[in-house]
Amino acid sequence: MTFSTQITPAENEVATLILAHGAGAGMHSDFMADMAIRLAEQKITVIRFDFPYMQIMTETGKRRPPEKIDKLEAHYLAQIDALRSSVSTPLxxxxxxxxxRVSTLILDQADVAGSVVYGYPFHPPGKPEKLRTAHLEALSKPLCIIQGERDTFGTKGEVAQYPLSSSIETVFLQDGDHSLKPRKASGITFDDNMATAVSATVTFINRHIHD
Structure with missing residues (x-):
């Protein structure tokens, strides 16, 4: 299995976070790169990787759909196994x-301390009946979901109604969309929401480092 990774090392690191990209943009997207830098400044080393279909997209320049979810899960688990021996801090x-979403599907079986998700796709936009929450109801390991209040994949009002496991905490970013971006009229900036997302991530990870 071929891996494509990018490490953003932190000085005096207290934890390591493996981050997977969204469906349409890979590990080098602005969001992924920005988040990695911000977290590294907070003593969290970030390892980004591309799923196989994204590696092919990068090589060919042609868009491809993601692999089926079971293949994505298998690749993420293999990625963890490949990195485990080189990681000396809580993972x-x-x-x-x-x-x-893939990280939450493998969370309980993976040798890791917890998971952080930025913009969980609770359902496809416009299809609130097609929920992707069944496994979240029984999750036992810690999960932090950082969600824009008006995310079309799951708004604050919608998420409040889901019967999520008590191991899950949700943090809502003011007026944020699926990319965590607020509207100008809100008076909140994207940088504000990114800073809140980083703060929530650091707080969550520090709380569960010694679990």
Whole structure:
């Protein structure tokens, strides 16, 4: 299995976070790169990786759909196994949207301390009946979901109604969309929401480092 990774090392690191990308943009996207830098500044080393279909997209320049979810899960688990021996601090996993969802599907079986998701895709936009929450109801390991209040994949009002496991905490970003971006009229900036997302991530990871 071929792996494509990017490490953003932290000085005096206290934890390591493996981050998977969303469906349409890989590990080098602005969001992924920005989040990695911000977290590294907070003593969390970030390892980003591309799923196989994204590696092919990068090589060919042609868009491809993601592999089926079971293949994405298998690749994420293999990625963890490949990195485990080189990681000396508590290991967490997570990701943006689709990548984050995959991390939650493997969380209970993976040798990791917890997961952080930025923009969980609770359902496809416009299809609130097609929920992707069944496994979240019985999750036992710690999970932090950082969600925009008006995310079309799951708004604050919608998420409040889901019967999620008590091991899950949700943090809502003011007026944020699926990319965590607020509207200008809100008076909140994207940088504000990113700073809140980083703060929530650091607080969550520090709380569960010694679990």
């Amino acid at each position: 967490f996993i997570g990701g943006k949207s689709m990548g984050g």
